[in-house]
Amino acid sequence: MRNASKNTTPSPGRCATLRGRAIPFWSKGRAACAWSASSSVCARFMENQHDAAALFHSLRKPCGAPPKGQPMLYYLALTLKPYIGAINVFTYHTVRAGGAAITGFLFCLLFGPAIIRALREFKVGQIIKEDHVADLHALHKGKAGTPTMGGAMILLSTALSLLLWGRLNNRLLWLAVMVLLLLGAVGFIDDYIKLKRKHNDGLSARAKFAGQILTGLLLGLYLIxxxxxxxxxxxxxxxxxxxxALSKAFLTAIQSDDPSPARAIWLHMPLDARQKTVEAARHxxxxxxxxxxxxxxxxSVLSQRRLYDPHLWPDEMLTPEAQALAARNPQTLSDLEVTRLDRLLIETALPEAIAPSVPNLHTKVGIPGFKDTYIPLGPFYVLFxxxxxVAVSNAVNLTDGLDGLAAGTSVISILTYAGIAYVVSRADWSQYLFVTYVPEAxxxxxFGAVLLGAGLGFLWFNAHPAEIFMGDTGSLSLGGAIAAMAILTKQELLLPLVAGLFALEAASVVIQVASYKLTGKRVFRMAPLHHHFELMGWSETKVTMRFWIIALLLxxxxFSALKLR
Structure with a gap:
């Protein structure tokens, strides 16, 4: 029989020590959350034992994981915020973006050498084809056998970094990741077939296009x-x-007897909705x-035909669309038109709290340089x-022909769209610049910051002379990421500028093929365009650096085009 009074030391694997007290990790037969392992460390920062115990119990979750959709560092920051105020900075987008970029870069540096060694052991090397351009083959034959499929390094680093820094309950983030991984899978299959056959012909053009079209179709249908x-x-x-601002406006309207648009909205709510709104506005x-x-x-107000009052909403307060609807007899308006009019009245009454809206904006394409001018595509937006x-992913794929060229230019384009994403995610900046407001962007x-860091980390090994090539695994996925960011920020028509260098590379191929088929003559010494300059005598490094400069200028x-309206 064991001595109950015997002093025993708890095993580190079974309990945590908190100010001299052993607190078991196991409660009622269920494993407590692994986050509680950090409580003994955090307790050192507490001023008294009560705070430390409170922290421990706040971290101790029976589910064994952070809340669904929350990244580990974000959740940890929210949990520790009441005890360590400075840690709240990890909830800021800018801080998380900076941390994500650094983490993505470091993951590439960490995994890069091992991935390169593994690819060499499996003889996953680039095949240099002896084609009809002997001069180009002479320039590139030394690259034969260099490991390819390095895009897997970018994808792995991106995925791990997003698990740490991204808010995984954001659907736009998931859509961008979906495009990245689907096109990465298409590129991986293409690279694998090339290496298996020991030939530069991988997936057939039809199969590759099918994968790209399927990816675009899934994204387009979801957005519709x-x-x-x-x-x-x-x-x-x-x-x-x-x-x-919304809460303050309602509380002011409720407490005041003076007529105002906000009070009119309040009075037109059903009685039960009013009672709930009073309490809700406070919290x-x-x-x-x-x-x-x-x-x-x-x-509940949006179906009210009597909400509009010309004394509360004079014409000068209303948008042209609202004026046109208000000028008609409310009884003759359809239910949808009444809902739209009431929505516009709410936006006018609460301009600091409710974002202005445009009908069917999700299927319209804004034209850069023009204020509130859109191309309505309707269901054809899916085809767009x-x-x-298809266009951007193939353009990046065509650009991947020199050491560091595709990686460097992709990083520039991704960084640009990351900045645009930050702008369009803010209602105040969007309204000031007259660009489409995308609340979840x-x-x-x-996401862009993660790819920036991972791209720079890959470039560490891909700079001339390259130790590894990204292959179609990297070029298709990076092209897809750029395209997805353009679509999800609703700045699709900025692509010819943001990804202008890729457009030039793709255009050179189209022009070359069309000219040869129509006239039998070639416009360039070789397409894509970077090979043309190589055959003109430019060194590989010079071509890459000058193309980077062009991409940066574009x-x-x-960014300047965002302001021009």
Whole structure:
């Protein structure tokens, strides 16, 4: 029989020590969350044992994992925020983007040598074909046997970094990752077939196009059925730009007897909605449940035919669309038109809280340089998405012909769209620049930062003379990422500037093929364009550096185009 009074030391694997007390990791037969292992360290920062114990219990979760959709570092920052205020910086987009870029870079440096060694052992090397251009073969024959499929390094580093820094409950982030991985899979299969056959012919053109078209089709269909822009009728959380301003406006309207648009909205709510809205308005700034109640109250007004009052909403306050609807007899308006008019009235009454909307904006394409000018595509927007995915991914693939060329130019384009994503995710900046507001695009800023870091990490090994090539695994996935960011930021027509160098490379191939078939003559010494300059006598490094400069200048021009309206 064991001595109950015997002093025993708990095993480190079974408990954690917190200010001299042993706290078991196991409770009621269930494993406690692994996060609790950090509590003994964090307790050193607490001023008293009570705070340390409170921290331990806040970290100790029976589920064994952070809440669904939250990255590890973001969740940890939220958990420790009441105890270590400075750690709250890890919830900021800018801080997470910086951390993601550095992490992506370091992961590439960490895994790069091992991946290169493994590819060499498996003899996964580049095949240099002796084609009809003898001079080009002489320039590149020394690259034969260099490991390829290095795009896997970028994909691995990106995935691991996003698990740490990305908010995984953001659907735009998942859409971008989906495009990245699907096209990466197409490229991987293409590379594998090339290496298996010991020939430069991998997937057939039809099979490769099928993979690209399928990726674009999936993305396009999702965007048609699930808009990422501000709704034009019923209010969604993404339509609210400032919850505190919305709460303040309602509380002011409720407490005042003076007629105002906000009070008119309040009075037209059903009685039960009013009661819920009063309580919700007090907590909407920090409570998701209260926010839902508040939006339900607002949405209950959208079917009211008597909301419009010309004394509260004079014509000078209304948009032209609202004026046209208000000028008609409300009784003759269709239900959809009434909903649209009421939505516009709410936007006018609460301009600091509700984002302005445009009907069917999710299927329209904004024209750079023109204010509030769009090309309505309707269901054909799916075809437009497919075209962008196919064109950009193939253009990046064509550019991948020199050491560091595709990686460097891709990094520049991705960095540009990451900056654009940050701009369009802010309602104030979007309204100032007259660009489409995409409420959930902030995580694309983190996504772009991850690819920036991973791309630079890959470039560490891909710089001339390259130790590894990205292959189609990398070029197709990076091209898909650029295309996805253009689509998801609703800045599709900026692609000719942001990815202008890729467009030039692709155009050179089209021109060369068309000219040869029509006239029997070639415009360039060789296509794509970078080989033309190589055969003119430029060194590989000079071509790469000058193309980087061109890509950078085009990126700067694209930022300028955001302001020109």
């Amino acid at each position: 059925g699930n808009p990422i822009t501000v709704s034009a009728t019923y209010l969604y959380p993404r339509d609210v730009t400032d919850w505190q 909407a700034a920090d409570s998701p449940v209260a926010r839902r109640e508040l939006l339900q109250g607002l949405n 998405v497919i075209l962008i995915i 902030s995580e694309l800023f983190v 990126a700067l021009m694209s």
